Amino acid sequence: MTSFFRMKNVKILHLLLLFVFVHAGFAQADFAPYFYDNGPYSQNGNLALFSLSEDTAVGTQIYSLNGTDPEGQKVSYGLSFDPGAKEYFSVDPVSGNITLVEQLDREKHDSIDVHVSISDGRSQVVERVTIFVMDANDEKPEFQNMPAIINVLETTESGSSIYRVEAVDRDTGSGGSVTYYLQNPQSILFSMDRNSGVLRLKSGEMLDFEKTKTHFVTVIAKDGGGNFNGKEQFMSSSATLTINVIDVQDTPPSFIGTPYFGYVYEVSVPGSVIFIVEAKDGDVGNPNPIRYSFDEGDDGVFGINKTSGLITLLSHPINLKREIFNIKVKASEVSPEGRLMDYELTTLVIRVVDLNNNPPTFYGEKGPKNIFELTMYEHPPEGEILRGLRITVNDSDQGANAKFNLRLIGPGRMLRVVPQTVLNEAQVTILVEDSAAMDYEKHHFLTYKLLAVEIDTPERFSATADIVIHLLDTNDNAPKFSSDYYIARIPENSPGGSNVVSVTATDPDSGPWGDVQYSIYGSGADLFLIQPTTGIIYTQPWASLDAEVRSKYNFYVKAEDAEGKYSLAEVFVTVLDLNDHPPSFNDNFLETTMVIGAPVKIEAVDDDAEVPNNVIEYAIMKAEPDNNIFDINADTGEIMLKSYIKSMAIIQNITKQSDCTWSLVVQARDRGQPSFSTTAVIKIDVTEATQLSGGPLGSFLMQSRNKPLQIVALLAGVICLMVIVTVIISTATFMRNKKSNRILPNRRVRRRQRNQPIWNIENPFKKPENPGQKFRVEEVELEPEPEPEVIVENVNYNNNVGNLVRHWCPPPPPCAPSLPPPPPPCFPGERQWVVPTVSAAVAAKPKKRPVTTRRDTVNNALVSELKMRLEQKRLLQLQ
Numbered sequence: 001m002t003s004f005f006r007m008k009n010v011k012i013l014h015l016l017l018l019f020v021f022v023h024a025g026f027a028q029a030d031f032a033p034y035f036y037d038n039g040p041y042s043q044n045g046n047l048a049l050f051s052l053s054e055d056t057a058v059g060t061q062i063y064s065l066n067g068t069d070p071e072g073q074k075v076s077y078g079l080s081f082d083p084g085a086k087e088y089f090s091v092d093p094v095s096g097n098i099t100l101v102e103q104l105d106r107e108k109h110d111s112i113d114v115h116v117s118i119s120d121g122r123s124q125v126v127e128r129v130t131i132f133v134m135d136a137n138d139e140k141p142e143f144q145n146m147p148a149i150i151n152v153l154e155t156t157e158s159g160s161s162i163y164r165v166e167a168v169d170r171d172t173g174s175g176g177s178v179t180y181y182l183q184n185p186q187s188i189l190f191s192m193d194r195n196s197g198v199l200r201l202k203s204g205e206m207l208d209f210e211k212t213k214t215h216f217v218t219v220i221a222k223d224g225g226g227n228f229n230g231k232e233q234f235m236s237s238s239a240t241l242t243i244n245v246i247d248v249q250d251t252p253p254s255f256i257g258t259p260y261f262g263y264v265y266e267v268s269v270p271g272s273v274i275f276i277v278e279a280k281d282g283d284v285g286n287p288n289p290i291r292y293s294f295d296e297g298d299d300g301v302f303g304i305n306k307t308s309g310l311i312t313l314l315s316h317p318i319n320l321k322r323e324i325f326n327i328k329v330k331a332s333e334v335s336p337e338g339r340l341m342d343y344e345l346t347t348l349v350i351r352v353v354d355l356n357n358n359p360p361t362f363y364g365e366k367g368p369k370n371i372f373e374l375t376m377y378e379h380p381p382e383g384e385i386l387r388g389l390r391i392t393v394n395d396s397d398q399g400a401n402a403k404f405n406l407r408l409i410g411p412g413r414m415l416r417v418v419p420q421t422v423l424n425e426a427q428v429t430i431l432v433e434d435s436a437a438m439d440y441e442k443h444h445f446l447t448y449k450l451l452a453v454e455i456d457t458p459e460r461f462s463a464t465a466d467i468v469i470h471l472l473d474t475n476d477n478a479p480k481f482s483s484d485y486y487i488a489r490i491p492e493n494s495p496g497g498s499n500v501v502s503v504t505a506t507d508p509d510s511g512p513w514g515d516v517q518y519s520i521y522g523s524g525a526d527l528f529l530i531q532p533t534t535g536i537i538y539t540q541p542w543a544s545l546d547a548e549v550r551s552k553y554n555f556y557v558k559a560e561d562a563e564g565k566y567s568l569a570e571v572f573v574t575v576l577d578l579n580d581h582p583p584s585f586n587d588n589f590l591e592t593t594m595v596i597g598a599p600v601k602i603e604a605v606d607d608d609a610e611v612p613n614n615v616i617e618y619a620i621m622k623a624e625p626d627n628n629i630f631d632i633n634a635d636t637g638e639i640m641l642k643s644y645i646k647s648m649a650i651i652q653n654i655t656k657q658s659d660c661t662w663s664l665v666v667q668a669r670d671r672g673q674p675s676f677s678t679t680a681v682i683k684i685d686v687t688e689a690t691q692l693s694g695g696p697l698g699s700f701l702m703q704s705r706n707k708p709l710q711i712v713a714l715l716a717g718v719i720c721l722m723v724i725v726t727v728i729i730s731t732a733t734f735m736r737n738k739k740s741n742r743i744l745p746n747r748r749v750r751r752r753q754r755n756q757p758i759w760n761i762e763n764p765f766k767k768p769e770n771p772g773q774k775f776r777v778e779e780v781e782l783e784p785e786p787e788p789e790v791i792v793e794n795v796n797y798n799n800n801v802g803n804l805v806r807h808w809c810p811p812p813p814p815c816a817p818s819l820p821p822p823p824p825p826c827f828p829g830e831r832q833w834v835v836p837t838v839s840a841a842v843a844a845k846p847k848k849r850p851v852t853t854r855r856d857t858v859n860n861a862l863v864s865e866l867k868m869r870l871e872q873k874r875l876l877q878l879q
Contacts, residue, residue, distance in 0.1 A: 032123035033075045035067040035116070047098070047116050047129045054104040055136035055229050062089070065096030069120040078117035078124075088112055106133045107170045137175035137226025137233050141167040146219065146239035153246045154207040162190070163241060165197035167221035175226030175235075183218035183238065190217055190243075197221075199241065209247035210282050217241045251282025252342035253290055253331045260329075260348040263458075265355045268317050274302065274350060277309040279331035288333040288341065295328035295345060302327065302350070317352060325350040356401035359461035360452035362428075363392040372450075375470040378440040384432045386415075389467065391428035393452055400456040410448030410467075412437050417450065430467065440473040441508040475513040479505040479559035481569040486557075488537070491576045492548075496541040500528060500573055503535040505559030512562045520571070522555030528573070530557065537571065547577035547609040577610035579672025585680040586876070593685045596647060599633075599640040602682060604668035612671035621679060622665040626655050630664060630684075639664070639684070648688050660686040708869050 035046030044064040052062055065077040079091040079098065086109075088102045110133050117126040144166040152162055169176045180197040182190065189205040192198070199217065201207070207215075222236035255277060262275035281287035292309045294302070301315045302325070309329075327350065332343035361368055374388040395402040402424045408417040416433045419426055428450070432438070438446070446469040453462040481503060488501035507514045518535045520528060527543040530536065537557070539545065553573040560566035583604040594600045606614040618637045623630055629651065632639050645651060651660060662684045669677035 030122055031070040032125050033067055033069040033073070033118045033120045034125055035065065035118055035127065038066070046127055047114065047131065050129070051132040051134050052104065053134045053136050054106040055138060056100055056104060058100055058103055060100050061097050062100050063098040065091060065098065065116060065118070067118040071120070073120040075118050075120050078119070080115040080117070082113055085113070089114065104133050106135045107139060109133060135172040135175065136228045137171050137223065137235060138228055139169055139171045139175070140235045140237045141169040141178045141221035141223055143167045143221060143237060143239045146241060149242040149244065151244045151246055152207060153248060154209040155248050156201060156207060158201045158205050159203050161198050161200050162243070163199045165199060165219050165221070165241070167197070167237065169223045171223065171226060173226060174224035177224040178221050179224070181220045181222065183220055188215065188217060192219065207245045209245045210251050210284060213245055215243040215245070217243060247283050247286055249283050249286065249288070253279045253281050253333055253344045255279045255331060255344060255346045258346050260346065262311065262348060262350040264313060264317055264320065264350060264352045266317055267355050268313055270313055270315055272313045273310060274313055275311045275348060277311065277329050277346070277348065279309070279344060281333055288335060291332050291334050291340065293330050293332070295330045297325060297327040299325065304329065311348070320352050323352045354398050354401055356397055356454070356457045356459050356461065358396040360393055360395045360404050360454070360463040362450065362452070362463060362465040363394060365390055370465045371468065372465060373468045373470070375472065377472045377474055378438055379435050379474065379476060380432050380438065382432050382435045386430040386432070386469070389430055391450070391465070392425065393422060393428055394425040395454070401454070403456055404452050404454045407451045407453070408448055409451055411443065411446060414438050414446065415448060422452070438471065440471045440510070441477065443471060445470045473510045473513070475509050475561065475563050475565065477507055477509050478565035478567050479507040479516045479561055480567055481505045481559060483569065485570040485572060487572045489574045489576055490545065492545045492578050493580065494539065494545055496539055496543050498539050500537045500539060501571065503537065503557050503569060503571070505535065505567065507561050509561065515562060516559050519558045519560070520555055521558065524553035524573070525555035527553070528555070545575045547575045548581065548607050551575045551577065551609050577608055577613055579608055579613040579670065579674065579676065581607040582676035583616050583668040583670055583678045585668065585678060591683045593687060594639070594641070596641060596645065596686065596688050599638040600684060602637045602639065602666060604637070604678060606670045608670065608672065615671045616668050617671065619667045619669070620664055621667050624663045629654065629662065632666065648686070651686060662686065
């Protein structure tokens with residue numbers, strides 16, 4: 001605080017001197033710069049009483065030096081350390097920002113002395129300040145006396161203190177306080193005082209050297225937590241304390257290997273060893289020697305060695321009065337002074353038994369036997385007894401020595417033995433368990449081992465006998481093909497008797513039952529035969545395979561044995577196509593008309609069945625009178641004019657001829673090997689298209705004249721639309737009349753028939769004798785009653801012309817058409833129709849029906865032409 005007031009007084013003095021000098025005219029005076037003293041909690045000033053946490057990250061801006069010059073000169077800042085001291089900070093001389101450049105550690109340096117300076121270029125002021133490093137919880141507790149090894153007597157009382165653990169944490173505050181824990185407090189015998197670190201035996205617990213000789217106790221020292229990098233952090237350390245338990249004499253001896261059982265046999269003699277008992281002192285750390293003796297039950301017929309525990313027979317077995325002896329054996333500790341101390345008792349059971357000296361034995365009808373044979377057919381019924389085997393088993397011993405088990409050992413579980421446990425003697429029965437596994441094709445004979453093994457005897461005597469079963473074959477298998485289906489390929493035009501495929505079926509049965517006969521049948525088997533014994537399928541001698549007629553055949557082949565058991569397989573035969581047909585045009589001479597801008601399509605057909613033999617490429621070989629007029633699409637056969645030909649004038653300029661009839665030699669070549677080709681001469685009349693009157697509908701009909709289904713769809717749509725409009729108007733009228741409650745009279749309106757002219761329409765593309773009559777329209781007067789009959793004459797011989805636009809001109813003078821024909825007269829309430837583009841002539845045929853208007857006549861003519869085109873396409877497809 002004294003430094004703070006001193007700085008304040010210096011500032012006031014400087015201001016007073018500045019004021020006096022300015023008014024006195026001393027403009028050349030110079031005063032030293034100075035720092036602002038903003039107190040210990042400010043982030044800028046002269047760094048006085050500034051403190052910083054040790055966990056501050058390197059590179060952090062921690063403070064800003066701030067000062068001024070009385071004359072207003074620009075100041076710079078500096079920062080330095082004592083000689084030899086570590087430089088923890090750096091300063092920006094212009095801004096005064098101080099940055100931490102070295103990691104702080106309060107445990108090594110809790111304060112740092114720094115020299116800060118401010119200069120205006122002439123004068124420099126240096127101040128020494130102390131920066132205090134504040135603690136962060138960054139240190140773990142350190143054990144002072146761990147890890148350690150201590151020895152503790154097993155007789156230590158419960159609750160007694162065993163060891164005191166000590167750990168130190170160099171942090172301050174709560175981070176420097178230490179508490180102690182055990183890592184597994186539930187599973188050990190010890191407890192830990194959290195504050196003092198004293199380790200004790202738990203109340204009610206005792207150490208036992210005989211159970212555990214060494215205990216490992218893991219102690220955790222944990223601090224009280226503190227702030228580190230802005231978060232609360234707890235740190236801990238662990239160490240292991242090894243506790244060795246010291247043994248004392250507090251445990252009696254214990255017998256090893258109990259319970260004890262001994263046997264006296266009929267051939268035993270006095271002095272025979274019956275059993276050996278063994279005991280050890282429970283205090284294994286410092287054991288005492290053991291002395292053995294009988295406590296009771298020996299009846300004076302058995303003796304025991306006092307030091308080794310060896311028990312012997314003292315009398316002949318015939319003199320023993322009991323079959324079972326329960327003898328109490330005592331094992332006592334002997335102190336170093338020879339005094340008997342703690343002892344332990346156990347029971348030794350000695351059984352007098354018959355000597356097991358007779359193993360089990362198998363008998364046949366004529367005495368002992370170890371091989372039994374039987375012949376039988378395969379697949380006997382399950383559960384059937386193999387009566388041809390007459391087997392008896394016997395053990396001449398008595399009691400437990402004569403009890404044994406029977407087992408049948410062999411391939412699979414085809415047979416089962418009964419009984420499975422025998423006492424003394426029994427008749428052995430063999431039963432069929434798995435009939436399907438007894439298969440002659442898999443096993444011509446079966447060999448089993450019949451095993452008899454004693455159950456409750458130490459010797460475990462046993463005996464074996466071989467059972468051999470010879471199987472006889474039966475016809476239990478049907479022939480089986482090597483595949484469920486066979487796929488074969490044969491070239492067309494192969495000569496009769498050519499091999500197609502070989503099928504194979506096998507019958508595992510023996511003798512005639514294993515012979516296989518083959519046959520074929522099915523709708524596709526007419527052209528094929530099969531060799532009955534080899535299974536080779538071949539074509540009929542007269543058969544001629546043609547892929548164009550039929551390329552796929554499938555039929556069934558049958559494999560049958562001598563008793564009629566059979567199996568089937570399916571055969572698929574593919575006739576491979578050969579390139580044996582050249583392409584052929586529909587006609588050797590084709591004539592068509594081409595409108596400029598619309599292509600003409602020709603078509604050739606190759607009768608081969610598969611690609612590439614039936615894939616055709618088109619090419620123009622020659623064109624007269626000029627070769628540079630036409631192009632052809634090699635894939636589709638469309639012939640078109642060169643792209644630069646837009647009018648007849650261009651063609652005439654190229655050919656210098658007014659005749660527009662062309663002859664083209666077109667080649668159609670297939671892609672087979674070898675390749676075949678055909679040429680045809682095509683005559684093309686080239687003409688220009690003129691616009692047809694009638695607006696968009698006329699244009700649409702002209703463009704769609706080769707698409708009859710599209711025109712029919714349009715007409716159907718128009719009719720549906722008219723029906724819908726009529727229904728809507730009728731419904732609206734009905735609803736309006738219903739709302740107004742008016743009743744309209746029912747009147748019949750009779751209209752007088754009008755005589756309408758009938759138009760005879762001729763095909764404009766049919767070349768007329770008189771050019772002036774190319775677009776002639778005739779009007780024919782109709783009688784009042786008759787209905788006209790539509791007669792359609794197809795005059796367009798080029799069925800490949802598409803998108804031709806037909807134009808109509810008014811009657812003579814016969815010249816090039818330039819204007820559409822005059823519209824037909826309109827009648828009130830009648831829809832106006834345009835003249836459709838059809839190639840037909842309409843004439844009247846009297847019938848007693850209502851008069852047909854011109855609109856109906858045109859519609860009928862259009863529909864007739866569409867039907868004709870559909871019929872022509874159908875005929876072409878049939879060809």
